[in-house]
Amino acid sequence: MTHRQRRFAATTRTLFTILTTSGVLAGAALAGAAPAGAVSDTGQIASGVSYRQFDVTAAKGTVHAHLLTVDLADPHVHVDLLDPGAAAARSPVSTMADAAGAVAGVNGDFFNITETQHPGVEATGASVGPAIAHGRLLKAAVPTAQRFGPSLPPGTDTTDVLGVGVDRRARLDRLALVGTVRTPDGNLALRGLNQYALAQNSVGAYTAAWGPASRKRATCGSDTSRAAGCSTDTYEVRIRGGKVVDTADSPGSGAIAAGTTVLLGREAGADQLRRLTQGERVTVRRQMVASASKVPYRFAVGGYPVLRGGEPLAGLNDTTAAVRTAAGYTSGGRRLLLLALDGAVAYRSGLTIAEVADEMRKLGAVDAFSLDGGGSTTMVARTAGAKTVSVLNHPTDSPERAVANGIGVFWKP
Known part of the structure; x- marks a missing residue:
């Protein structure tokens, strides 16, 4: 020894x-x-x-x-x-x-x-x-960049x-997120779930599993650089009981109640969420799709x-x-x-x-x-x-x- x-x-x-x-x-x-x-x-x-x-x-x-x-x-x-x-x-x-x-x-x-x-x-x-x-x-993957x-x-x-x-x-x-936000005006692609970074021009969902941390970081960086600045074109929509109950112009923080989903959009994703109004029915569906295993x-x-x-x-x-x-x-x-x-x-x-x-x-x-x-x-x-x-x-x-x-x-x- x-x-x-x-x-x-x-x-x-x-x-x-x-x-x-x-x-x-x-x-x-x-x-x-x-x-x-x-x-x-x-x-x-x-x-x-x-x-x-x-x-x-x-x-x-x-x-x-x-x-x-x-x-x-x-x-x-x-x-x-x-x-x-x-x-x-x-x-x-x-x-x-x-x-x-x-x-x-x-x-x-x-x-x-x-x-x-x-x-x-x-x-x-x-x-x-x-x-x-x-x-x-619990969550999906951030963009590779x-x-x-x-x-x-x-x-x-x-x-x-x-x-x-x-x-x-x-x-x-490999586990890829496949999700849809169903709205009165049509379906939006859901491209994030409880992630610290969202793709540009996308919409992501945050649930009680995210915790009380701020969602601001999700709107920073770009699809090619983690160091890119934070977007100023953002919008949030809070969904509870299948209906829009609140909206905000910037990412929020604080615990998300069970049964509530917060949708956060940046750039084109923010524009899509701005079309929603309080009381409208919205359904969020998501699943992880495996590339190799059934x-x-x-x-x-x-x-x-x-x-x-x-x-x-x-x-x-x-x-x-x-x-x-x-x-x-x-x-x-x-x-x-x-x-x-x-x-x-x-x-x-x-x-x-x-x-x-x-x-x-x-x-x-x-x-x-x-x-x-x-x-x-x-x-x-x-x-x-x-x-x-x-x-x-x-x-x-x-x-x-x-x-x-x-x-x-x-x-x-």
Whole structure:
């Protein structure tokens, strides 16, 4: 064992001491026995959920990795979205995991973390891509030019997701919003749902799932530049009980009541909404259409693919290294792999995206997906007998960064 490995074993020994007495980490009363010879850097969190840590030799130095392996074929196990209670909000992974009752988890999608390019406009904290939790659609993807995060590999965009269907199989897919606003004068295309950015000349919908954050950010940027200015040609319409109940010339803020939908338009979309008057009947319909699967999704989170069919995508960045979070699957989508790198100073050199794809392939993944990294990279799990999760890696941010969402691992008897 190297000096670094000994140091990490010592760092995590307290967390995993329970292995020597009860044989498992999380859900001790529920899970079966741990593998024989379990040591401080590996263990069973619950039946169907295991953890290990290991070193990876990379071009810019040795990095330390943490891996959760989730058996989706185990009837006691499932994964779902961890979220802070609103699309436009942030919370630490550990807080979201504890609130949801998860036994383990990692951070999720990239998100609207800052607004230095738009003075006076607050960052919403909302994620870039689509999000589905408990089979319910929370939000759609922002225009690709308005995403936060590293450059995307060729042929990918903000509609890419990692999801698990009602068939309990993980897969990579794309989820596009298809929606209609039916008005007395005809139908309008709905091109946004609970998003921090709308396409130019479009109409988007905001529901109670958005939260109390201002909707101003949605009218900033353009279809080619996130840094473009904010539109001054905007209009909002509030729909309740299928009728227009209020209108406004600028984006509002504050919680949206259950059963209420706020339509926000910019440029040509604003002109379309100005034709509506109070009392008119308006119906908003929306759905997410998958490009690859006909199986409905129970869970989906945004990011971007790095590995398909066991082969890295063409054009992956092989020069910029960072602390990363990734997910992948094997066994026909029945086995999910969640990888988080350690952000301790000794290992902060990180991996390039090309190296992430290669490592996920070595771990057995057929398809793999990059999630948010850097200060967002966090892995948590619940030790035996504990009521709350512990952070397994060393995040580069201290205290733990608040993020838009995550992937939660759940165990039920």
